[in-house]
Amino acid sequence: MKKTNVTIEEVRRLAALSALEFSEEELQAFVPEFENILELVDQVKNCDVSDVEVQYSSHKLSQLRSDIAKDSLPQEEILLNSPKTKKGSFCVPKMLD
Amino acid sequence: MNFENMSLIELASLIQEQKVSSVEVTKYFIDKCVEKQNLNAILEIFDDAISQAEEMDKKIKNGFKGKLAGVPVIIKDNILYKGKKASCSSKFLENYVAQYNSTVVDHMLKEGAIILGRANMDEFAMGSSTENSAFVTTLNALDPTRVPGGSSGGSACAVAAGLCPVALGTDTGGSIRQPASYNGVVGIKPTYGRVSRYGVVAFASSLEQVGPITKNVKDNAYMLSVLAGGSENDETSLKIDVPDFLSYIKDNIKGMKIAVLKEVEEVVKGLDVEKTYHDVIKFLSNNGAEIINASIPDFTLTLPCYYIIAPAEATSNLGRFDGVKYSRRSQSATNIDDIYLKSRSEGFGKEVKRRIMLGNFVLSSGYFDAYYNKAKKLQQKLKLEASKVFSVCDAIILPTTTGEAFKIGEKVNDPISMYKEDLFTILANVLGVPSISIPCGKGKNNLPFGIQIIANNLNEGIIYDIANFIEKEYRG
Numbered sequence: 001m002k003k004t005n006v007t008i009e010e011v012r013r014l015a016a017l018s019a020l021e022f023s024e025e026e027l028q029a030f031v032p033e034f035e036n037i038l039e040l041v042d043q044v045k046n047c048d049v050s051d052v053e054v055q056y057s058s059h060k061l062s063q064l065r066s067d068i069a070k071d072s073l074p075q076e077e078i079l080l081n082s083p084k085t086k087k088g089s090f091c092v093p094k095m096l097d
Numbered sequence: 098m099n100f101e102n103m104s105l106i107e108l109a110s111l112i113q114e115q116k117v118s119s120v121e122v123t124k125y126f127i128d129k130c131v132e133k134q135n136l137n138a139i140l141e142i143f144d145d146a147i148s149q150a151e152e153m154d155k156k157i158k159n160g161f162k163g164k165l166a167g168v169p170v171i172i173k174d175n176i177l178y179k180g181k182k183a184s185c186s187s188k189f190l191e192n193y194v195a196q197y198n199s200t201v202v203d204h205m206l207k208e209g210a211i212i213l214g215r216a217n218m219d220e221f222a223m224g225s226s227t228e229n230s231a232f233v234t235t236l237n238a239l240d241p242t243r244v245p246g247g248s249s250g251g252s253a254c255a256v257a258a259g260l261c262p263v264a265l266g267t268d269t270g271g272s273i274r275q276p277a278s279y280n281g282v283v284g285i286k287p288t289y290g291r292v293s294r295y296g297v298v299a300f301a302s303s304l305e306q307v308g309p310i311t312k313n314v315k316d317n318a319y320m321l322s323v324l325a326g327g328s329e330n331d332e333t334s335l336k337i338d339v340p341d342f343l344s345y346i347k348d349n350i351k352g353m354k355i356a357v358l359k360e361v362e363e364v365v366k367g368l369d370v371e372k373t374y375h376d377v378i379k380f381l382s383n384n385g386a387e388i389i390n391a392s393i394p395d396f397t398l399t400l401p402c403y404y405i406i407a408p409a410e411a412t413s414n415l416g417r418f419d420g421v422k423y424s425r426r427s428q429s430a431t432n433i434d435d436i437y438l439k440s441r442s443e444g445f446g447k448e449v450k451r452r453i454m455l456g457n458f459v460l461s462s463g464y465f466d467a468y469y470n471k472a473k474k475l476q477q478k479l480k481l482e483a484s485k486v487f488s489v490c491d492a493i494i495l496p497t498t499t500g501e502a503f504k505i506g507e508k509v510n511d512p513i514s515m516y517k518e519d520l521f522t523i524l525a526n527v528l529g530v531p532s533i534s535i536p537c538g539k540g541k542n543n544l545p546f547g548i549q550i551i552a553n554n555l556n557e558g559i560i561y562d563i564a565n566f567i568e569k570e571y572r573g
């Protein structure tokens with residue numbers, strides 16, 4: 001099977017989608033690395049699955065609980081792990097002028 | 098007393114009968130953790146372990162009974178224990194403190210366990226050697242020049258090195274069984290849903306399970322009976338009665354039908370593990386098991402199938418780490434976009450970033466059908482193929498790994514070679530079925546091989562029965 005080519009533009013697009021920053025060198029290094037990984041996962045393309053229905057919930061075991069409201073964790077506790085909070089809220093830099 | 102050579106069941110019984118105190122046992126294992134800290138198996142010994150043990154000793158004196166009364170347990174660093182750090186061995190969550198208990202921790206505390214500390218792992222459970230931990234690389238308990246396996250490498254090493262009688266791991270693609278194999282201990286990935294994942298930091302939610310790592314099969318069965326059981330906080334967990342898994346161990350495998358997969362026979366040719374694998378099959382056959390030649394035609398596609406589904410789920414699960422809610426925010430971020438970009442870029446390690454990128458690739462427009470949809474259909478096809486095998490067989494036998502533990506540094510810069518570590522273990526995750534790894538024989542470096550027994554959904558009992566039979570022979 002023909003090896004899938006990966007372009008540097010494709011890598012840049014994925015980095016943006018992933019909210020990750022890389023140096024130019026790291027981006028370049030991703031190209032051959034990604035091609036090798038795609039060579040592995042491209043094997044699924046050879047498999048005939050035309051007679052199979054896709055099931056996103058893969059294990060037919062899910063059970064729902066009754067829809068009854070319960071106490072949740074206190075707000076102060078939830079915020080304890082946040083790097084910055086203010087008056088019971090998550091705090092981020094100004095977003096709107 | 099030398100507690101490290103005792104089984105979990107023996108130790109639990111000694112403490113329950115007040116022949117030794119929990120404090121004595123807990124101090125003993127803390128001393129072991131300190132004495133063997135060069136192994137880098139443990140990230141933190143919890144500072145209240147002794148006071149927990151003192152409290153438990155009082156309770157036992159007052160009549161408390163529990164399967165783990167006073168027994169110290171080590172948990173993997175992605176399992177939440179209220180008030181303690183759970184970092185997933187990531188810089189991102191270095192200072193994250195759990196605000197609630199995972200269901201498995203609650204189950205253990207209810208039975209009287211002492212939660213001793215947290216074990217090193219590959220960052221966010223992505224890896225097969227613990228070399229992806231942001232903090233330290235754990236050493237193999239049997240050969241310090243080699244990896245302990247991963248991602249639950251700290252947990253497996255801790256049990257093998259006698260730092261605790263039992264440890265918890267998580268298994269998304271082999272992360273309990275492969276390190277168990279490399280350290281010569283026993284690890285099970287239970288049926289998907291058998292153990293609640295509530296309070297376990299998610300990597301690939303549809304594939305992973307928590308499970309025990311122990312010195313022997315009976316301890317493992319004993320421990321799974323504590324961990325198992327659904328939780329209303331995890332809708333994928335099964336709300337069914339938990340059996341006493343020990344009661345399935347009958348010491349008789351006559352008439353048991355055990356499948357050998359044609360596809361595995363081909364892959365195993367020439368591998369270090371080949372002879373041991375065939376020896377175990379012969380041993381089972383000589384003792385009355387019926388060996389059935391079977392086939393899962395798409396077996397070799399389990400690896401690519403997994404490396405599409407798992408990164409896709411990982412990219413979604415790790416989206417929550419945005420520099421706002423959890424633990425880390427980049428000091429150099431000045432606006433909201435920077436907070437996302439810089440916090441994630443500084444906080445995640447190389448393999449985690451690689452998998453997030455791969456996940457976004459297989460989910461992105463133009464590729465979704467060709468990769469993610471195809472892999473999900475393939476997963477369904479594999480389940481159909483496996484159900485045919487399970488309709489005539491009680492279990493499937495497979496090696497756990499291709500050979501003995503590899504050298505530290507040997508595969509760290511070769512992701513494909515590292516991914517192929519999961520060749521034999523991924524099947525059980527993709528199918529959702531339970532699978533155990535037990536130590537069987539040794540290789541040319543005198544290090545252990547692991548053999549897997551896989552059974553159909555909820556048949557952990559059959560697995561333990563066969564595994565115990567094999568263990569009696571191979572433990573010598």
